[in-house]
Amino acid sequence: AKQRGRNNLQFFNPIMQAEASRRASIEADLRKAIELDQLQLHVQPQVDHTGRILGMEALLRWTHPDEGLIPPGSFIPIAESSGLIISLGEWVLREACTLLDEWAQSPETADRTLAVNISPKQFRHPGFVQTVLTLLDESHFDPRRLELELTESLLVEDVQDTAERMRILGERGVRFSLDDFGTGYASLGYLKRLPLFQLKIDQSFVRDVLTDPNDMAIVSTIVALGNSLDLRVIAEGVETEAQRDRLLQLGCLFYQGYYFGRPAPAVRRVASA
Numbered sequence: 161a162k163q164r165g166r167n168n169l170q171f172f173n174p175i176m177q178a179e180a181s182r183r184a185s186i187e188a189d190l191r192k193a194i195e196l197d198q199l200q201l202h203v204q205p206q207v208d209h210t211g212r213i214l215g216m217e218a219l220l221r222w223t224h225p226d227e228g229l230i231p232p233g234s235f236i237p238i239a240e241s242s243g244l245i246i247s248l249g250e251w252v253l254r255e256a257c258t259l260l261d262e263w264a265q266s267p268e269t270a271d272r273t274l275a276v277n278i279s280p281k282q283f284r285h286p287g288f289v290q291t292v293l294t295l296l297d298e299s300h301f302d303p304r305r306l307e308l309e310l311t312e313s314l315l316v317e318d319v320q321d322t323a324e325r326m327r328i329l330g331e332r333g334v335r336f337s338l339d340d341f342g343t344g345y346a347s348l349g350y351l352k353r354l355p356l357f358q359l360k361i362d363q364s365f366v367r368d369v370l371t372d373p374n375d376m377a378i379v380s381t382i383v384a385l386g387n388s389l390d391l392r393v394i395a396e397g398v399e400t401e402a403q404r405d406r407l408l409q410l411g412c413l414f415y416q417g418y419y420f421g422r423p424a425p426a427v428r429r430v431a432s433a
């Protein structure tokens with residue numbers, strides 16, 4: 161495969177070549193980043209309509225020695241296409257479980273959920289289910305506190321396999337959210353066959369929910385769908401009080417976004433001297 165990749169380079173134009181070498185250097189650096197402790201989980205609160213924090217979403221951050229903070233949107237796709245997403249995803253899951261174990265030790269945080277983004281390639285990997293089960297065995301927190309955020313693409317291909325994996329992890333207590341809901345092409349019929357816990361309304365529908373009647377209609381429709389399938393519905397990308405109020409009017413009771421808190425490093429308990 162490497163050989164073929166190299167031969168293909170001769171058909172690239174200079175811009176494509178620059179892009180290809182940028183990707184190759186990010187990939188090499190990312191490989192090292194895991195060992196060199198350059199990765200960090202940030203967390204962002206998820207709240208109910210009273211403002212109470214129910215949990216957090218874990219968002220990966222990479223502090224590159226030369227380039228500074230690289231947003232996940234620029235390296236996750238590279239990790240996915242190179243296969244690195246498997247070890248990277250495992251690192252994220254391990255960190256998430258460590259954090260959940262810490263939260264479990266204190267009454268104020270013991271009920272909190274932590275949502276972890278799972279890339280389709282990671283979810284499909286043969287070892288994925290066992291990796292999660294082993295991490296849960298090694299952890300002490302209630303597995304219902306762990307949420308996995310999946311994307312609609314998993315519902316399009318090989319639904320049977322997706323459903324089986326979700327069932328095994330679901331029996332262990334793990335909960336599933338469907339991320340970026342409304343942007344993909346999920347067949348709605350599959351929604352009720354999968355053991356889902358929550359739909360996440362994509363932030364593209366929240367952005368103009370005050371001004372765009374189509375977005376209002378989409379939000380109402382997703383809320384109605386969630387209600388009829390007994391799924392919780394959360395909106396992401398909520399930046400203002402007015403957006404939150406409108407979402408509440410439209411029946412959406414759970415929110416995440418800058419208005420409630422930006423992603424920030426998880427506060428770790430420091431052993432007291």
Ligand code: C2E
Binds near residue numbers: 218232233363399423
């Ligand atoms: P996502 O899962 O849809 O995460 C939400 C993104 O929206 C995050 O971007 C978050 O910082 C941002 N966000 C949160 N609230 C607001 C808001 O009020 N307004 C706006 N404009 N944006 C908001 P981030 O952290 O850059 O992550 C981008 C994407 O990278 C994520 O999108 C997710 O798909 C992926 N990602 C992040 N961490 C991981 C990870 O550990 N594993 C995998 N596989 N993917 C990850």
Ligand code: CA
Binds near residue numbers: 217277309339
């Ligand atoms: Ca997400």
Ligand code: CA
Binds near residue numbers: 339360362
């Ligand atoms: Ca999302």
Ligand code: CA
Binds near residue numbers: 340
């Ligand atoms: Ca997204």
